[in-house]
Structures are given as structure tokens and as C-alpha cells.
Amino acid sequence: MKEKVLAYKTSLTKAQVKAEFPQAIAEFSRRGREFLYRDDGDDAFRIGIERGGHSGFWYLARCRDLSDGCEISGKIVYDPDRYIKKQDGKGGVFSEICFWFFTGILCLIFCIPIAVTALVKSIRKEKTKEEYLDLFMREFLSCEKIEKEV
Numbered sequence: 093m094k095e096k097v098l099a100y101k102t103s104l105t106k107a108q109v110k111a112e113f114p115q116a117i118a119e120f121s122r123r124g125r126e127f128l129y130r131d132d133g134d135d136a137f138r139i140g141i142e143r144g145g146h147s148g149f150w151y152l153a154r155c156r157d158l159s160d161g162c163e164i165s166g167k168i169v170y171d172p173d174r175y176i177k178k179q180d181g182k183g184g185v186f187s188e189i190c191f192w193f194f195t196g197i198l199c200l201i202f203c204i205p206i207a208v209t210a211l212v213k214s215i216r217k218e219k220t221k222e223e224y225l226d227l228f229m230r231e232f233l234s235c236e237k238i239e240k241e242v
Contacts, residue, residue: 098151098225099165100235106135106155106162109233113137116232125224138172139228141221147171149221164235168221 102109110131117129117139128140135155142149153166199206219227229235 097165097167098153098222099163099238100229100233101158101161101163101238102229102233102235103161104233106157109155109162109164110137112233113139116228120228120232127224127228138166139225141168141225144170147173151225163238164229164233165238168225 104112113129113131117127121127126143130138130140132138132152137153137155139151139153140148141151147170149168149170150172151166151168152172153164156163156165226237229237
């Protein structure tokens, strides 16, 4: 199975892109969709694009200088630091049984509201994580999307 890589090209250099990110993400977050930014070293960074549990979805990317700007490529990953896995193993079998028992009861209690919520969400189309990332990269870093598969 091929893994989808999201790649972008911009006329900015790698240093300019890394310098622009904090302010661009802060501005994008003020407009309605909260993004987070973390610099992971020389050419690596990550953008938090959607919350989820204790971690969330992150765009893990690298910048590579080109003769006419730079290329940004990476992939969207859930819980890249394996925070949720680190929390496992702190209860045992009884804790696991209780968790699933109460989860089942809560699902039964909230079945109707969940169904209504799902129906409303299916009617009201919301942008995907990838669409929000594309929007940010186009509007704030003047990037164009490049199709790549690994």
C-alpha cells in the first residue's frame, strides 16, 4: 500500500519558511481553525492540525531548499509521540472490563443523540484535515501543492 505524502512548493527559502511559521499559524488560528506549531530541528517541523484524545493529528514535515525556493513534504499522523501508548498498561484486566462495560452503557444511553449528531454532520459538509492544511499552505506561505506518493 502506498502512503500519501503531502508536498508543497514555495518561492521562500527554508529559513524564511521556518521564520514565517509561528506568526502565520497564529494568524490562521485567529481566523477559526486552531493550528499548533513545533520546530523539530534544522529542517523538520510539525503542524498540529486537529485535536484528538490526548494527542491529535499532526502534519510531520521537512523542508528542502531548491534552486527557486523550497519544498515542504510530509504526512498527517495521529499521535506521533505515542502519548496514548505510554498511558496503556496502568490498570489491568479489571480496569479494561470496567472501561468497556461503561462504554457500552454510555453508547446505549447516547445512541439517539449520537445518531442525530452524525446526521447533522453528514448534511453539513466540513473541511477535512488535508483541506485545512492546503488552505493554510496556500494562503499563508504562498505554496502550491505537489502530488507525491511513496
